[in-house]
Amino acid sequence: MASSSLSEEELTLTVKWSGNEYTVRVCGDDSVGELKRRICQLTNVLPKRQKLLYPKLGSKLADDSVLLSHLPLKPSLKMTMIGTVEDDIIVDQVDSPEIIDDFELGQDESTDIKDKEVNKQKLRRRIYQYKIELRNPCREGKKLLVLDIDYTLFDHRSTAENPLELMRPYLHEFLSAVYAEYDIIIWSATSMKWVELKMGQLGVLNNPNYKITALLDHLAMITVHSDSRGPFDCKPLGLIWGQFPEFYSSKNTIMFDDLRRNFVMNPQNGLTIKPFRKAHANRDSDQELVKLTQYLLAIAELDDLSSLNHKNWESYNEDNFKRRRHS
Structure with a gap:
């Protein structure tokens, strides 16, 4: 390698x-x-x-x-x-430092990080070192949706007697709807034990209406260096593309994460989702997954998702609505 x-x-x-x-x-x-x-x-x-x-x-x-x-x-x-x-993995997760200072790198610096040979070498080594274990087979002809957990699907900082109280509204409806067009991979910057436990508690791993293709953890990430921000970890989608090239590529993959830094190795494939925080106060009003369901189903017919600017996903929904209404 x-x-x-x-x-x-x-x-x-x-x-x-x-x-x-x-x-x-x-x-x-x-x-x-x-x-x-x-x-x-x-x-x-x-x-x-x-x-x-x-x-x-x-x-x-x-x-x-x-x-x-x-x-x-x-x-x-x-x-x-x-x-x-760590035996108490829930305590481990809560004890971890919270990343609040998200940042968006300039176009030149982002391109430089993505194209640096040293980072390409790190990715090649990660493809060789980290074996993705499939929970369910990849499906031919389906696109790929890669999802973060913390603040994307779940408010991991608030407390509740039942974890379901901290689940983002419409999660199961969202996953059920997009599963028709997308394979689904969950990728969290935490330990695999915590990923399995949390997704199990939320009923994601055994839902009859959709199946999860694979779970990835922090060991799948790589560390890159920015001249302006120093070193930070990111989630290179090339890891998935490298292990399943017959199914997934930059053309059919989209990734949701509340931290845009995680997209630095594949900026054209990332959509920065609005963080779901303060679940008790916001769960009755949060509509993010409803609107994103519409977007994912609307773009599923496209041949190349990497040609889209996912920053404009809400405008894309509005334009689609206007076109349907006019027709």
């Missing part, structure tokens, strides 16, 4: 944790955050719960944005990891 120059930068490190040793393969253009993500795949200790110890590196291993090529690492290096596997 890697070029010869990339292979020369590959490192095989040993991480000691809980009486065991784990072999971790990384590259010089990976960050400390990516190293922690790889360790998480082996140990199930979430990156934010990991503390990496190596005397010669000191506090540098505490900065997730530092590139491994900037550290004096050798293939024979052994480091120690301190961390605990």
